[in-house]
Amino acid sequence: MRKLIDGLYTASSWLAGLSMVVVLLMVLLTIASRLLGFSAPGTDAYAGYAMAGAGFMALASTLKAGEHIRVTLILGMLKGKAHRTLEIIALVIATTLAGFLAFYSCRLVWQSWEIDDISVGIDATPLWIPQIFMALGTLIFFIAFCDELILELKGQRKPREQEDAHHE
Numbered sequence: 001m002r003k004l005i006d007g008l009y010t011a012s013s014w015l016a017g018l019s020m021v022v023v024l025l026m027v028l029l030t031i032a033s034r035l036l037g038f039s040a041p042g043t044d045a046y047a048g049y050a051m052a053g054a055g056f057m058a059l060a061s062t063l064k065a066g067e068h069i070r071v072t073l074i075l076g077m078l079k080g081k082a083h084r085t086l087e088i089i090a091l092v093i094a095t096t097l098a099g100f101l102a103f104y105s106c107r108l109v110w111q112s113w114e115i116d117d118i119s120v121g122i123d124a125t126p127l128w129i130p131q132i133f134m135a136l137g138t139l140i141f142f143i144a145f146c147d148e149l150i151l152e153l154k155g156q157r158k159p160r161e162q163e164d165a166h167h168e
Contacts, residue, residue: 005143005147006064008060008140008143009060009061009064009140009144010061012057012058012059012060012061012136012137012140013057013058013060013061015053015057015133016053016054016055016057016058016061016137017054019050019051019053019054019057019133020050020051020054022046022047022050022053023047023050023051023054026043026044026046026047026050027043027047029043030043030044030047041121041122041123042121042122042123042125044121045119045121045123045125046123046125049125049130049133052130052133052134053130053133053134053137055137056133056134056136056137056138056141057133057136057137057140058137059137059138059140059141059144060137060140060141060143060144061144063141063144063145063148064144064147064148066158074086075087075090084152087152087157088149088152088153091145091148091149091152092149094145095142095145095146095148095149098138098141098142098144098145099142099145101138101141101142102135102138102139102141102142105131105134105135105138105139106135106138106139108131108134108135109128109131109132109134109135110128112126112127112128112131113126113128
């Protein structure tokens with residue numbers, strides 16, 4: 001099961017990277033179209049969709065790598081049981097919020113598909129298509145928080161190194 005979940009995080013980060021490549025391609029296409037005098041409508045919108053997709057698809061792998069910004073002012077002062085209790089409380093809150101985010105993101109995709117919502121730009125893209133990346137990214141993010149919470153409860157979570165304010 002661990003291998004499957006870690007593979008999900010890896011796939012998500014690869015999709016984030018691929019989305020960044022799509023952003024680059026859209027920007028290059030826009031530049032080329034202006035220089036060579038041809039029309040490339042919708043490239044700004046597609047670059048925006050890919051940028052949003054990259055952000056959402058990178059959430060879980062960033063969390064698992066310990067790269068999300070954490071405010072550890074209070075946590076750093078606590079030791080032992082108090083430290084672990086606060087970690088668990090924070091993870092429960094974060095998991096709950098990530099669950100709501102995933103639920104409502106998926107609901108948005110469903111509603112956009114149901115009412116045939118399209119973008120207002122010249123490309124008239126059905127909005128459920130780019131929204132899928134948001135929903136999928138938030139769902140994987142929720143899974144990652146569930147994973148972190150379970151690992152913490154089992155005492156198997158890797159301890160995060162405290163941020164040192166005096167980096168050289």
